[in-house]
Amino acid sequence: MPATTAEVVDVLREAAAAGHVVVPSGRGTKLTWGRPVEPDVLLDLSPMDRVIDHQPGDLIVHVEAGATLAAVQEAVGRAGQRLALDETVPGGTIGGILATNASGPIRMQAGTARDLLIGVTVVRADGVVAKAGGRVVKNVAGYDLGKLMVGSFGTLAVVTEAVFRLHPLPEVQRWVTVEPDHLARAAHAVIHSQAVPWAVEVDGSTLSVLLGGRAAGVAARVAVVQALIGGTVSDVAPAWWGRYPWQPGEIGLKITCALSGLSAVLAAAGPRVRGSAGVGVLYAVADRADDVARLREVAARHDGTVVVVDAPADVKASVDVWGPVPALDLMRRVKREFDPDRRLSPGRFVGGI
Amino acid sequence: MSQRSGIEEVARRARQVLPAGGVIDDPARLRTYECDGLAHYRVVPALVVIPEDADQLAAVVRACAEHRVPFVARGSGTGLSGGALPHAEGVLVVTSRMRAIRAVRRDDQRAVVEPGVINLDVTRAATPYGYYYAPDPSSQQICSIGGNVAENSGGAHCLKYGFTTHHVMAADFVTADGDRVRLGGAAPDSPGYDLLGAVVGSEGTLGIVTEVTVRLVRLPEEVRTLLVGFGSTDQAGAAVSAIIAAGVVPAAIEMMDELAIAAAEEAVHCGYPEGAGAVLVIELDGPAVEVEAEYVGVERLCRDNGAFEQRVATDPAERALIWKGRKSAFAAVGRISPDYIVQDGVIPRTSLPQVLAAIAELSATSGVRVANVFHAGDGNLHPLVLFDEARPGEAEAAEEVSGAILDLCISHGGSITGEHGVGVDKARFMPRMYDEADLDTMQLVRCAFDPQSIANPGKVFPTPRLCGEVPGKRKGVHPLQDEGRAEIF
Numbered sequence: 075m076p077a078t079t080a081e082v083v084d085v086l087r088e089a090a091a092a093g094h095v096v097v098p099s100g101r102g103t104k105l106t107w108g109r110p111v112e113p114d115v116l117l118d119l120s121p122m123d124r125v126i127d128h129q130p131g132d133l134i135v136h137v138e139a140g141a142t143l144a145a146v147q148e149a150v151g152r153a154g155q156r157l158a159l160d161e162t163v164p165g166g167t168i169g170g171i172l173a174t175n176a177s178g179p180i181r182m183q184a185g186t187a188r189d190l191l192i193g194v195t196v197v198r199a200d201g202v203v204a205k206a207g208g209r210v211v212k213n214v215a216g217y218d219l220g221k222l223m224v225g226s227f228g229t230l231a232v233v234t235e236a237v238f239r240l241h242p243l244p245e246v247q248r249w250v251t252v253e254p255d256h257l258a259r260a261a262h263a264v265i266h267s268q269a270v271p272w273a274v275e276v277d278g279s280t281l282s283v284l285l286g287g288r289a290a291g292v293a294a295r296v297a298v299v300q301a302l303i304g305g306t307v308s309d310v311a312p313a314w315w316g317r318y319p320w321q322p323g324e325i326g327l328k329i330t331c332a333l334s335g336l337s338a339v340l341a342a343a344g345p346r347v348r349g350s351a352g353v354g355v356l357y358a359v360a361d362r363a364d365d366v367a368r369l370r371e372v373a374a375r376h377d378g379t380v381v382v383v384d385a386p387a388d389v390k391a392s393v394d395v396w397g398p399v400p401a402l403d404l405m406r407r408v409k410r411e412f413d414p415d416r417r418l419s420p421g422r423f424v425g426g427i
Numbered sequence: 428m429s430q431r432s433g434i435e436e437v438a439r440r441a442r443q444v445l446p447a448g449g450v451i452d453d454p455a456r457l458r459t460y461e462c463d464g465l466a467h468y469r470v471v472p473a474l475v476v477i478p479e480d481a482d483q484l485a486a487v488v489r490a491c492a493e494h495r496v497p498f499v500a501r502g503s504g505t506g507l508s509g510g511a512l513p514h515a516e517g518v519l520v521v522t523s524r525m526r527a528i529r530a531v532r533r534d535d536q537r538a539v540v541e542p543g544v545i546n547l548d549v550t551r552a553a554t555p556y557g558y559y560y561a562p563d564p565s566s567q568q569i570c571s572i573g574g575n576v577a578e579n580s581g582g583a584h585c586l587k588y589g590f591t592t593h594h595v596m597a598a599d600f601v602t603a604d605g606d607r608v609r610l611g612g613a614a615p616d617s618p619g620y621d622l623l624g625a626v627v628g629s630e631g632t633l634g635i636v637t638e639v640t641v642r643l644v645r646l647p648e649e650v651r652t653l654l655v656g657f658g659s660t661d662q663a664g665a666a667v668s669a670i671i672a673a674g675v676v677p678a679a680i681e682m683m684d685e686l687a688i689a690a691a692e693e694a695v696h697c698g699y700p701e702g703a704g705a706v707l708v709i710e711l712d713g714p715a716v717e718v719e720a721e722y723v724g725v726e727r728l729c730r731d732n733g734a735f736e737q738r739v740a741t742d743p744a745e746r747a748l749i750w751k752g753r754k755s756a757f758a759a760v761g762r763i764s765p766d767y768i769v770q771d772g773v774i775p776r777t778s779l780p781q782v783l784a785a786i787a788e789l790s791a792t793s794g795v796r797v798a799n800v801f802h803a804g805d806g807n808l809h810p811l812v813l814f815d816e817a818r819p820g821e822a823e824a825a826e827e828v829s830g831a832i833l834d835l836c837i838s839h840g841g842s843i844t845g846e847h848g849v850g851v852d853k854a855r856f857m858p859r860m861y862d863e864a865d866l867d868t869m870q871l872v873r874c875a876f877d878p879q880s881i882a883n884p885g886k887v888f889p890t891p892r893l894c895g896e897v898p899g900k901r902k903g904v905h906p907l908q909d910e911g912r913a914e915i916f
Binding site for chain 1: 532533534535536537557578579581585589590592593600602606608609610612613614615616617618619620621622624625627628629645647648668671672674676713714715716717719720721773774775776777802805806807840841842843844845846847848849853857860861864865866867868869871872873874875876887
């Protein structure tokens with residue numbers, strides 16, 4: 075349990091000398107995601123939980139990877155700001171969100187961790203500390219290593235610190251919720267409207283649209299959405315908002331598609347589907363492992379993919395968790411450069427990386 | 428095999444796959460490609476190829492890989508950091524004949540384009556559907572999407588809408604080996620490493636995109652542009668801070684100082700407020716009601732911070748008039764100075780007053796005039812450093828001031844480039860911003876993509892990393908070797 079970047083270096087150097095497999099972890103809330111991996115060393119970063127610096131005037135925050143998203147929100151919230159990420163799994167850390175690129179409803183307005191990360195400090199498998207990006211939002215000096223780290227499932231390097239851009243907290247938020255006759259059609263009506271929806275989410279047969287911003291503007295945008303799809307207005311989110319639809323022990327899928335494929339993918343995904351229809355990112359519960367291949371066919375027809383996010387070990391052993399991945403050879407070459415001895419979370423990621 | 432015979436082999440192969448006219452080796456014609464938008468760096472390439480499609484382009488790159496011949500990609504050649512500066516023994520791969528807009532998929536909010544397509548043409552194609560392509564570098568009437576991808580181009584409106592990297596969803600990509608691969612996807616979050624995220628902004632050092640799928644953004648219902656006159660840059664800077672602190676995210680906030688305003692007046696008679704020490708151009712966009720609410724707030728905040736004149740434009744003609752002064756600023760400086768350097772640095776927005784004061788001091792002590800034009804909302808400075816090449820010592824003095832401004836940016840926690848790229852121009856500044864380990868780690872990516880280091884070599888990094896080390900090989904001397912018990916052959 076390292077408390078500093080320097081201690082992470084020590085752990086990784088020792089692991090390298092001993093040939094140990096290291097799996098970085100935060101609070102362990104998403105540790106079962108990806109393909110299973112047996113660590114010799116579980117690198118628990120949760121003691122590295124400081125908010126190092128918050129500059130409200132510059133709308134940036136610099137945090138350690140073990141800080142929970144909730145703690146970061148509390149710190150920046152005092153200045154009327156937020157890190158525009160949803161807590162899709164309660165208690166998760168910044169490092170965990172970066173490793174999985176976990177995202178919730180607000181991505182339609184603000185993007186994902188990939189889009190908000192502006193600087194990163196990592197420790198490589200060989201113990202070398204490196205940083206990329208910086209503390210300013212606009213910066214094209216050098217390669218954007220942060221992008222490679224986001225969603226890499228701890229297989230390239232250990233992220234110890236991150237700098238993010240922040241957003242102002244909205245003055246008001248309103249949810250327009252409806253059970254439309256045709257879910258995808260209603261979603262499209264809102265997506266292509268002038269309402270500037272911050273999120274267009276589905277849950278089963280329910281559609282809920284988030285509008286945030288200044289009171290006067292939001293009121294007008296709510297009216298635009300209601301004119302299109304009807305529904306009731308609330309100032310609190312539906313109970314299911316921003317949570318995955320599966321329970322522990324179930325087969326949880328992430329399904330993506332081009333927006334024109336929404337109708338087909340929603341139909342194929344079954345009743346327990348939820349997620350960001352507004353950007354073509356859905357989550358669903360599969361009854362059987364066989365469903366995965368069938369859904370992959372449907373999603374692929376609409377430029378999308380299906381990933382088995384979480385599932386019991388026997389299911390993960392019987393299905394292709396990640397599905398077909400183009401440019402796999404290049405990905406393997408990146409892995410080989412960063413972690414030639416395959417000591418960081420080996421086998422957890424795509425193509426056995 | 429000598430370099431010369433390598434280039435001859437590549438030329439032979441190019442002639443087999445490209446139509447006549449697509450391969451240029453006539454010295455006089457080669458010279459027309461000797462520089463990009465940063466014209467004081469000039470290198471005549473050994474060969475220019477202008478492929479018409481991805482197959483032709485990949486065949487040329489493959490030949491380069493086989494013969495270890497460097498290649499440099501070039502779109503419209505508008506870059507301001509020498510990123511498309513040719514290699515004397517290499518091939519310049521020009522994408523200007525790959526200009527098809529393959530599809531505008533309104534329902535998907537996507538457009539699929541070839542790399543030579545002009546930035547503004549994507550917006551023109553999407554506008555009939557109520558959409559546009561958001562990144563708008565000031566060269567958008569001539570710069571290409573491929574170049575935008577290479578440089579991760581920004582623009583005045585990236586404050587609200589982000590940079591190229593936030594708008595490129597997928598690309599067909601030719602690796603430095605000449606292989607064709609697909610990166611990303613039309614749908615978000617393609618599984619696997621975000622290789623596309625690494626490629627965008629890599630300045631042509633990892634490979635060449637041959638087709639790009641971009642995100643389209645809904646055209647705003649209302650756009651309102653304000654031109655605000657202040658007595659000083661300090662007042663204007665305070666207004667910017669107040670606007671951001673109030674939680675407003677305008678589509679753009681641009682600032683010009685007195686000297687930049689004077690140049691613009693001289694060049695285009697933009698009629699900016701008389702006697703202004705600084706002007707802000709602020710653009711608000713979105714739903715009409717929202718824009719009106721923001722406008723009222725912004726107008727008040729500007730007044731509270733000393734604005735003495737505010738004009739508002741609500742139709743495209745009036746808007747164009749306000750933007751005319753700002754958009755002409757770089758070229759306009761040519762009216763008040765025979766030569767100038769366009770600098771591009773970034774600082775945290777809150778450091779603006781200190782940094783502007785320091786630039787003024789630099790200017791005063793060196794006698795070098797500096798006109799300031801910048802994207803104030805995100806702290807991206809474009810100081811224009813003025814000099815006269817004909818007068819001995821002036822160019823050097825200007826170069827020194829220009830470099831000192833970058834040091835200022837670094838010391839305030841900023842960046843040496845916000846949108847123009849590192850290219851050949853700023854590679855030497857990279858070690859001031861990143862340490863050796865940082866640069867070494869970035870170049871691991873280079874080694875993965877291009878172990879022979881033939882894709883745009885000599886750009887971005889001051890010192891190339893040797894690739895192709897055996898996986899797991901130890902750094903430094905092996906202990907056994909150190910003890911004299913073993914030798915490495």
